[in-house]
Amino acid sequence: MSRLADALIRQAYIAPLAMLPPIVIGLFVADYNWLAQHMSELQLRAAPIAWTIRIGAATAGVSVFLFAVGCLFLRCGVQFSWTFLAAALFGAGMVGNGVFPIGSPLHGLYGLPIFMSLVPAFFVAEFPRAAPGGWFRHVSLASAFVSLAYLWGMLIGIEPEAYRGATQRAATLVTFGWYAAAAFAVHQTPASGGRA
Numbered sequence: 001m002s003r004l005a006d007a008l009i010r011q012a013y014i015a016p017l018a019m020l021p022p023i024v025i026g027l028f029v030a031d032y033n034w035l036a037q038h039m040s041e042l043q044l045r046a047a048p049i050a051w052t053i054r055i056g057a058a059t060a061g062v063s064v065f066l067f068a069v070g071c072l073f074l075r076c077g078v079q080f081s082w083t084f085l086a087a088a089l090f091g092a093g094m095v096g097n098g099v100f101p102i103g104s105p106l107h108g109l110y111g112l113p114i115f116m117s118l119v120p121a122f123f124v125a126e127f128p129r130a131a132p133g134g135w136f137r138h139v140s141l142a143s144a145f146v147s148l149a150y151l152w153g154m155l156i157g158i159e160p161e162a163y164r165g166a167t168q169r170a171a172t173l174v175t176f177g178w179y180a181a182a183a184f185a186v187h188q189t190p191a192s193g194g195r196a
Helices: 003-028 039-044 049-074 082-099 112-126 132-156 161-188
Strands: none
Touching: 003 039, 003 049, 003 161, 039 049, 039 161, 049 082, 049 112, 049 161, 082 112, 112 132, 112 161, 132 161
16 A cells, blocks of 8 residues: 555545534534534534534545545556545535535535435445454445434434434444545555555
8 A cells, every 4th residue: 555545545544533623612612402403503502512513524524535546446456436426525525514504505515415425335345355254344334324214214204313423423424434544444555455
């Protein structure tokens, strides 16, 4: 694995770290229900609360996009990668979540974050050697399933109204936590182990 690919994949630790402040800050905001309200609703508050949400989402999005570029270099040089495509779309949508306020169709860039559920599954399909001992493969497939199940629940309206903030935060931890697991798994593989 090239040093550039390694650096781009390893920086993915930033994505879950960037999402921790948006996940937690709502606990300290008066007149905000952490269990029932989504994180993006805090964008409508005054600074610094709104900026915490926006910067966290945009930073996570940039980190995911850089991870996507790293996946190109894991393919023995710059080649097409399904993981790159899905992660780049997800990253762009997260940047949109940070730049544009909730209520705008550009918040999430017309739903691009839906591609988040494909990234872990595509990654283990394209880079099977990045799953030492098989643990990472199981974590990846479970993460893909959980994120898709969360989106499905929102889509058909079975997400409990009183807990939609909690379910969003749990899904966010799973989704972004996977990037830390991927960075760790790829770093632990032999020099060529991450390649397809």
